[in-house]
Amino acid sequence: MSKTLTRSKSLSKAQLIISYILLMVSYNVSAQRQEFSVTLKDHLFYPAEISIPANKKVKLVIDNQDDSIEEFDSFSLNREKVLFPKQKSTIYIGPLSPGRYDFFGEYHPNSARGVIIVSGVELAKPVVKGADNAN
Amino acid sequence: MFTFIRLNFLSYNLFSFNFFNPKPGNYVLIGSFLSAVLIFSNTALADGIVVDKVYHPYVLPNEREVEWRMLAQRENGVSNDLAQRFAYGQSVTDNLMLEFYVLGERDSNDNFTLSAYEIEARWMMTEQGQYWADWGMLFEVEKEHQENNWEVTSGVIMEKEFGRTSLTLNAFLIYEWGDTIEDEMETEFRLQYRFRHLEQFQPAIEVYSGENYLGIGPAFMGVQRFSGQKQLKWEAAFITGINSESQGHILRLAIEYEF
Numbered sequence: 583m584s585k586t587l588t589r590s591k592s593l594s595k596a597q598l599i600i601s602y603i604l605l606m607v608s609y610n611v612s613a614q615r616q617e618f619s620v621t622l623k624d625h626l627f628y629p630a631e632i633s634i635p636a637n638k639k640v641k642l643v644i645d646n647q648d649d650s651i652e653e654f655d656s657f658s659l660n661r662e663k664v665l666f667p668k669q670k671s672t673i674y675i676g677p678l679s680p681g682r683y684d685f686f687g688e689y690h691p692n693s694a695r696g697v698i699i700v701s702g703v704e705l706a707k708p709v710v711k712g713a714d715n716a717n
Numbered sequence: 718m719f720t721f722i723r724l725n726f727l728s729y730n731l732f733s734f735n736f737f738n739p740k741p742g743n744y745v746l747i748g749s750f751l752s753a754v755l756i757f758s759n760t761a762l763a764d765g766i767v768v769d770k771v772y773h774p775y776v777l778p779n780e781r782e783v784e785w786r787m788l789a790q791r792e793n794g795v796s797n798d799l800a801q802r803f804a805y806g807q808s809v810t811d812n813l814m815l816e817f818y819v820l821g822e823r824d825s826n827d828n829f830t831l832s833a834y835e836i837e838a839r840w841m842m843t844e845q846g847q848y849w850a851d852w853g854m855l856f857e858v859e860k861e862h863q864e865n866n867w868e869v870t871s872g873v874i875m876e877k878e879f880g881r882t883s884l885t886l887n888a889f890l891i892y893e894w895g896d897t898i899e900d901e902m903e904t905e906f907r908l909q910y911r912f913r914h915l916e917q918f919q920p921a922i923e924v925y926s927g928e929n930y931l932g933i934g935p936a937f938m939g940v941q942r943f944s945g946q947k948q949l950k951w952e953a954a955f956i957t958g959i960n961s962e963s964q965g966h967i968l969r970l971a972i973e974y975e976f
Contacts, residue, residue, distance in 0.1 A: 639846065651779075653946060657916045660878060661845060664778045664811075674846030679880065689945050 617641045622652060622665060625690035633699045639676040646671065652694060656685035659698065676700075766790060766800070767927040768956050768967045771909040772887050774853025774874040776841040779946065780808040784816070784973040792958075792965025799823040800832075812841040820859075835859040839874075850877040855889070866895025872905075885909040889927075903928055909936065916940055923954050930963040932956040947976045 616635070621628045622644060634640045646652055646665040654663040654673060665671045665687075675683075678700045687694025766788065784804040791797050799822065806816030818835040835857055842852040857870040872889030887907040894900040905927035913919050917939040925932045936954035943949070952971040958964050 653777075655942075657913070660883070660913060662775075662777060663845075666778075672844070674844060676846070688942070691944075 615639060615641050617643060620644045620696070622646045622648060622687070622694065624648065625652070625687065625693045627685075627687075627694055627696040630696040631699055632696065633701055634676065634678070636680045636700050636702045637677045639674060642673040642675055644671050644673065645669075651689065653688040654685060655688045656683060656698075658683040659685060661685075766798070766967070767905050767907075767925045767930045768932060768954075768969055769907075770952070770969075770971055771885050771907045771923060772839065772853070772855055772874050773885055774839075774841055774843075774851050774876050775845060776808050776812050776814045776839060776853075777946070778808055778811045780806075780814065780975060782806045782816075782973050782975045784971065786971045787969065789968045790965055791967075799829070801829075802835075806837075814839045814841075818859075831862045833859050833861045846878070850875050855887070861895070864895060864897050866893070866898050868893040881913050883909075883911045883913065885911070911936075911938070916942070921954075923956060925956060929960075930958060931960040932958045932963055932967065934967075945976075947974075949974050 616638070618632050618634060618640060620632065620642060625648060627644075632642070644654060644663075644665055646667055646669060649667050651667055652665040654661065654665055654671070656662075659675050659678075661673055661675060663671055663673050675698065678698070680700050680702045683698040683700065685696050685698065768788065768790075770786065782805070784802075784806065786802045786804075788800045789798070800820065801822075802818050802820045804816050804818040806814055808814045816837040816839070818833075818837065819831060820833040820835065821829055822832040823829050837855065837857045840854045840856075842854060845851050853874040855870065855872050855874055857868075859868040859870075860866070868891060870889050870891045872887060875886045877884045885908070887905070889905040889907075891903040891905065892901075893903070906925070908924040909921050911919050911921035919938050921936040921938065923934060923936045934954055934956035936952065938950070938952040940951075941949045950971075950973040952969070954969045956967045956969065958966070
């Protein structure tokens with residue numbers, strides 16, 4: 583067997599393995615995504631506690647009704663998002679394991695605070711949107 | 718013209734792929750692309766240092782930053798190099814960041830001099846967490862200070878969360894030409910697997926491949942937040958060459974102040 587052929591076979595094998603890993607890692611599930619609405623007013627988040635289901639991606643829509651800019655920040659959620667005044671912003675979070683995940687507004691960290699509570703039990707679906715994204 | 722054709726080839730392959738709703742067949746394309754990067758990165762000629770920052774695909778609106786990076790390479794009896802770069806960056810739209818660099822290197826007489834300029838654009842292509850992974854692209858143009866030598870880089874940035882860890886991949890295609898260097902195409906691959914332990918301390922492992930170099934080593938990074946958008950980010954990594962042609966060690970440091 584020629585060296586070229588051996589190399590070609592080993593390349594195909596490497597490509598196949600990498601492709602398979604990526605395929606498994608990025609398994610495409612067309613799931614309906616729950617949407618949770620949050621309002622930011624007078625530098626306070628309403629509700630300040632949001633319960634979401636475990637191990638599912640959800641969509642957080644934050645309506646900044648203040649006249650000033652805010653930045654949603656959470657290390658535990660691994661998210662940073664600028665919330666422009668008088669605009670709605672969308673943040674995708676999860677899938678998360680059960681627990682509490684704090685978030686705050688960087689410009690008003692003492693007042694603009696909240697927590698995402700991830701529960702293992704099945705929650706009632708507040709708003710169901712179309713399957714706009716993959717997991 | 719040659720550059721244009723080569724870059725067009727890359728652009729066609731990248732843009733023809735639907736990153737947002739990939740079909741199973743397209744994973745083969747990603748796999749093939751990353752495989753090609755890994756394979757061809759071992760065939761390029763060695764004339765630079767592959768170890769640098771691993772880029773993340775995120776851009777925030779109204780973001781401004783100043784950055785300092787240092788890279789020291791030591792190989793017994795072969796090299797003892799030092800390079801630094803200073804940068805100013807600013808997001809120009811909600812998903813596009815421009816950064817301007819000046820690069821300095823220590824020459825053979827131990828004099829530290831200005832060596833090159835660079836402009837870089839980082840494009841956040843997808844909203845964080847919206848799809849199965851987050852995607853971005855990077856474009857760079859670099860010119861040497863005293864020589865008519867140029868380098869153009871374009872590449873893909875990908876990040877995927879696995880619980881409290883994040884995997885970041887950078888795959889770059891580089892074309893360089895000029896009066897005192899050979900025209901050539903190079904590829905680079907960078908990988909970072911980070912554990913988000915504490916905001917100020919996040920250990921990681923980094924892998925670099927390209928220009929006959931293959932290196933791996935530990936990295937540590939963190940962020941200290943101040944009021945508003947102000948924050949100080951730091952990174953440090955110690956990369957060791959692990960193939961027969963890259964025996965030395967490289968220390969890289971980076972400090973970034975966002976405001």
